[in-house]
Amino acid sequence: MAEEAPVSAAFRGVTKRFGALEVLRGIDLDVRRGEVLALLGPSGGGKSTLLRLVNGLEVRDAGSLRVLDTDVPLGGPAAAPTDPFWTALRRRIGFVFQAFHLYPHKTALENVTLAPVTVARLDAAAVRERGLALLERVGLAEKADAWPRQLSGGQQQRVAIARALAMEPEMLLFDEPTSALDPEMSAEVIDVMRALAAQHDRTLIVVTHEFGFAREAADRVAFLEHGRILEVGAARDVLERPQHERTRAFFERVL
Ligand SMILES: Nc1ncnc2c1ncn2[C@@H]1O[C@H](COP(=O)(O)OP(=O)(O)OP(=O)(O)O)[C@@H](O)[C@H]1O
Ligand SMILES: [Mg+2]
Numbered sequence: 001m002a003e004e005a006p007v008s009a010a011f012r013g014v015t016k017r018f019g020a021l022e023v024l025r026g027i028d029l030d031v032r033r034g035e036v037l038a039l040l041g042p043s044g045g046g047k048s049t050l051l052r053l054v055n056g057l058e059v060r061d062a063g064s065l066r067v068l069d070t071d072v073p074l075g076g077p078a079a080a081p082t083d084p085f086w087t088a089l090r091r092r093i094g095f096v097f098q099a100f101h102l103y104p105h106k107t108a109l110e111n112v113t114l115a116p117v118t119v120a121r122l123d124a125a126a127v128r129e130r131g132l133a134l135l136e137r138v139g140l141a142e143k144a145d146a147w148p149r150q151l152s153g154g155q156q157q158r159v160a161i162a163r164a165l166a167m168e169p170e171m172l173l174f175d176e177p178t179s180a181l182d183p184e185m186s187a188e189v190i191d192v193m194r195a196l197a198a199q200h201d202r203t204l205i206v207v208t209h210e211f212g213f214a215r216e217a218a219d220r221v222a223f224l225e226h227g228r229i230l231e232v233g234a235a236r237d238v239l240e241r242p243q244h245e246r247t248r249a250f251f252e253r254v255l
Pocket of ligand 1: 018021023040041043044046047048049050077
């Protein structure tokens with residue numbers, strides 16, 4: 001058998017329910033190392049839940065899950081998001097939420113450097129320098145000392161991306177990072193994400209309704225509806241020649 005390419009996340013028959021509601025119904029998916037995967041699909045289809053399983057914010061009911069070459073046990077202590085199992089794994093994974101979630105009483109720079117300072121116990125000057133470099137990378141060097149409330153939504157989201165990068169994660173998860181933003185601010189954030197995607201030095205899983213980003217920056221697109229992945233493939237194939245009737249109908253509605 002051919003040796004398998006390294007994967008950042010591997011789902012096999014993964015199911016998840018909330019009470020009577022079956023939200024994920026047997027997910028099989030490999031996210032390869034260094035790839036950019038866009039996760040598309042209608043509201044309520046399970047995209048956020050799938051993403052949250054990858055960094056332990058939700059716990060599956062059945063099936064197997066590997067994250068960064070680590071088997072995620074079903075049940076046991078690792079079922080708790082606060083278990084040391086997840087604290088350790090999450091250091092290798094960055095998460096960017098729709099609602100930014102910056103610390104309001106910390107400056108932009110402090111938001112970026114907080115985790116490296118507390119986790120890695122690096123020298124303060126080195127941390128500051130790295131924090132400034134990260135802010136520069138998202139185009140916000142001049143906002144280092146600004147408070148979140150003094151920043152636009154797009155700027156706050158870019159700080160959140162810099163913060164996620166600060167721990168040098170092997171994988172970055174984005175859950176609709178631009179859907180709370182107006183088009184101009186979305187474009188600033190998308191530009192930063194495109195630059196990250198182009199580097200291909202870490203795995204990106206991006207839940208998004210930005211089809212332009214999916215088409216041009218993603219390697220593959222997965223379409224998730226009603227808890228099932230209806231299709232997954234090269235971004236252009238799925239977006240331009242969807243095989244599944246439901247995928248086609250969804251794209252026709254939104255494009
Ligand atoms: N903590 C929860 N408790 C109960 N039901 C939940 C919970 N989280 C999500 N759900 C339900 O699970 C289903 C899938 O939700 P999920 O947030 O994963 O969808 P989504 O594809 O991300 O949707 P959207 O595009 O609107 O963000 C929805 O019906 C949602 O209401
Ligand atoms: Mg969601």
